[in-house]
Amino acid sequence: MLKSLLPVFKLIEDISFQYKFTVFIPVYNASKTIEAVFESLNAQTFKDFEVIIINDGSTDNSDKIIRENLSDLNFEHTYVNNQNNINKFGILFEAIKKAKGEFFVIHDSDDRCTQNALETFLHQYNTIPDELKEQISGVTCKCKNQFGEEIGKNLPFEPLYSNTFESSIKYGLSFEKWGVVKTRLLKSIKIDDFIIGKGMIPESFIWMIFAKNNYITKYCSDIIRIYYVDNENSLSTLKYDKKALGMGLYAIMFMNYFYKDYLLVYPKHFFKRLISLLMASKFLKYTFSDYFRSIDSLLLRMIFTILWPFKSFL
DSSP, rough: GGGGSSOOOOOOOOOOOOOEEEEEESSSSOOTHHHHHHHHHHHHHHEEEEEEEESSSSSSSHHHHHHHHHOOOSEEEEEEEEEEOOHHHHHHHHHHHOOOEEEEEETTTTTTETTTHHHHHHHHHTTTTTGGGEEEEEEEEEEEEESOOOOSSOOOOSSEEOHHHHHHHOOOOSSOOOEEHHHHHTTTTTGGGGTTTTTTTHHHHHHHHHHTTTTTTEEEEEEEEEEEOOOSSSSSGGGGGGGGHHHHHHHHHHHHHHHHHHTSSSSSHHHHHHHHHHHTTTTSSOHHHHHHOOOOHHHHHHHHHHGGGGGGGG
């Protein structure tokens, strides 16, 4: 059953860390941009961090460029050169296993960050009231594009404490952002190895797990990442068959995690997830029964059943 492929969260015992941050750089055909990432990290005002670089089977000369630059890095680093591409979600968990930093940051290989990025993350976390810190999964800040334009709308108030579901649905903050997450929480997530290498899996898997387990994020207006738009390798530009499993599982996760509290409040968002699941089903080898039994809500099951004969028109 599809539902059995969803990630599982079980909080591990508290552990000690060697660094304040682990910065993870996933690389795929980034020979033209990876040097700029290294420049950004070399320039950080806060120095207590390690970097994990995983080259995910690039077909260009990314490996050569990375190796040429390793000696110039002024931070602790680990470099892994995977021969085969398993996609970002798979190497993300490879990096999480290796991480020795208290906080975990994903720094894409075609972006840049401001010199005070890590310092800002730490300041924003340290100013969270002590009584909230156990409930906090991390801190999220804002981005600007390569043209200097701020991405997304203003926060409704600041600081905003919310989870990924509510920040997107209730507050409309579904635009590109950048965040740091507690590594202990990431290490508490177990994923089914079956999904690794099965196309693109959205990182939002992780944030939805935290929301389900009542963790919240501190959202801030600091602009500390330069996000390059129109990236040809982005998830949104992929053909649906290359991301069908990830989108289908995400739809099931969205509906099952939140229908009890939010289905009657935000029905259109659950309907969208049903449509997404139907579209994914056109590219996946599962039966109607597999999908039906993976949906927990009786109402959503009924609607899915009605829509199933019409999926070819989507």
